[in-house]
Amino acid sequence: MSEWEPKIVAFLCNWCSYGSADLAGVSRLQYPHNIRAIRVPCSGRVNPKFILAALRQGADGIWVSGCHPGDCHYIEGNLYARRKFTLLKNLLDYTGMEPERLHFSWISSAEATKFAETARGVVDAVKTLGPARHFIKREAEVA
Amino acid sequence: MRAYTGRIREAAKRLLAENRVDVVIGFRKGTIPLMNEPYLIKSVDQVNQLYWDSNCGINLANYLPKRPDRVGIVAKGCDSRNIVVHILENQIKREQLYIIGVPCKGMLDRRRIMAERNGREPLFAEELEHKVRTVRYELDLTRDRNYFLQDNCRICTHRNPVIYDELVGDLVEEQQVDRYTDVRKIEAMSAEERWEHFEKLIEPCLRCYACRNACPLCYCPTCFVDEARPQWVGKSLDKTDTRTFHFLRAFHVAGRCTDCGACERACPVGIQVRQFTKKMEKDIKELYGYEAGVIADERPPLDTYRPGDPEPFFK
Ligand code: SF4
Ligand code: SF4
Numbered sequence: 001m002s003e004w005e006p007k008i009v010a011f012l013c014n015w016c017s018y019g020s021a022d023l024a025g026v027s028r029l030q031y032p033h034n035i036r037a038i039r040v041p042c043s044g045r046v047n048p049k050f051i052l053a054a055l056r057q058g059a060d061g062i063w064v065s066g067c068h069p070g071d072c073h074y075i076e077g078n079l080y081a082r083r084k085f086t087l088l089k090n091l092l093d094y095t096g097m098e099p100e101r102l103h104f105s106w107i108s109s110a111e112a113t114k115f116a117e118t119a120r121g122v123v124d125a126v127k128t129l130g131p132a133r134h135f136i137k138r139e140a141e142v143a
Numbered sequence: 144m145r146a147y148t149g150r151i152r153e154a155a156k157r158l159l160a161e162n163r164v165d166v167v168i169g170f171r172k173g174t175i176p177l178m179n180e181p182y183l184i185k186s187v188d189q190v191n192q193l194y195w196d197s198n199c200g201i202n203l204a205n206y207l208p209k210r211p212d213r214v215g216i217v218a219k220g221c222d223s224r225n226i227v228v229h230i231l232e233n234q235i236k237r238e239q240l241y242i243i244g245v246p247c248k249g250m251l252d253r254r255r256i257m258a259e260r261n262g263r264e265p266l267f268a269e270e271l272e273h274k275v276r277t278v279r280y281e282l283d284l285t286r287d288r289n290y291f292l293q294d295n296c297r298i299c300t301h302r303n304p305v306i307y308d309e310l311v312g313d314l315v316e317e318q319q320v321d322r323y324t325d326v327r328k329i330e331a332m333s334a335e336e337r338w339e340h341f342e343k344l345i346e347p348c349l350r351c352y353a354c355r356n357a358c359p360l361c362y363c364p365t366c367f368v369d370e371a372r373p374q375w376v377g378k379s380l381d382k383t384d385t386r387t388f389h390f391l392r393a394f395h396v397a398g399r400c401t402d403c404g405a406c407e408r409a410c411p412v413g414i415q416v417r418q419f420t421k422k423m424e425k426d427i428k429e430l431y432g433y434e435a436g437v438i439a440d441e442r443p444p445l446d447t448y449r450p451g452d453p454e455p456f457f458k
Contacts, residue, residue, distance in 0.1 A: 048391065048394050056383065076448065086430065091393065092390075094337065096341060098334055
């Protein structure tokens, strides 16, 4: 088990958080390789279905990141997203999933350091929990 | 509540005779006791089949989305709230509707009556003042009607229609109740207990989707459960698929669900699916101060935002 590394699916918005990941790379900032970045136009584009789909396909943790409130490229996409994810996370908690598997953040394209730090935080949190099994089918586990 | 039948017939007759509407949607007596069926009439000679008693728990708002004609509809409190939701979501126009409002004192839960009768269906049922009597040969049972109310009716705070064009009786007193005792009970469990709780709850689910079909909110042309590319929910009876279905169904009705109970009523295996939706309802009320289908000109909570919305766990 000591070899186990979590898989984190990160939905990053094109205009801010993805930019910060890019900048982190260009600036040679180190962050764990467990992050699988998926670029989305806006954090508001992330449907709860995506998050469930990731969990069902073996993600151990999910991280959604967008522009700071007020800085959304589409003016208000992240503000709708905020409501959506608050409710989503509450419902996941309520139905028994560990809350530490789901992470949300606001990171602007200039905040490469915050990106790297948050990435480390997310990976650490999920690592402590161990592999996510809740949404994995039994048969898939055997294979 | 049975006195309403006459008033409903009268209204339907008038509306159809005066050509104010093209159809009237109401209930007629079902073919077995304790079950009434939705009934849509287009001509005056059918009005005498319209009927009302405490077995009209199906939500008639389910028959409204995208109707092009003028509709008279019989609506109790929850139905009227779902009508408001439909209007907000552009499924029908207020001008198309003539709402025959029914002040409601709660609907009967057939399962509760069955349980009380040791699982045997009655051959005859009647409603007396505040009582329900069911009969089959050896067992003649009369009980307080409140004893048999549906779960959601027990905690209903909108018994009176929120919009209507006429009422079939005097407004009834609204209940002052705590709607969320059961949700809080679950919230107090540990994560593992909660997972187990829901695992047990949905275990008998057949994935027949009756709960979805009974719900007025589920009018999408293609439901996410039927989508194949991408496939969000597996078609199997695997636990994770069933869990995904219930989870996403609850999320999909977030801020729209009126707790009408039609889903629970429709479930053939008696799963309390409202345990998922009520959590959403509670959170939305606490976080955004919104109650579905009550105010006709407020945007639904997931279709709007406030700059200062709470963000307890955003980094
Ligand atoms: S009606 Fe009941 S059995 Fe059918 S899908 Fe819904 S919860 Fe499952
Ligand atoms: S989810 Fe159930 S309680 Fe809510 S509106 Fe739909 S049928 Fe009614």
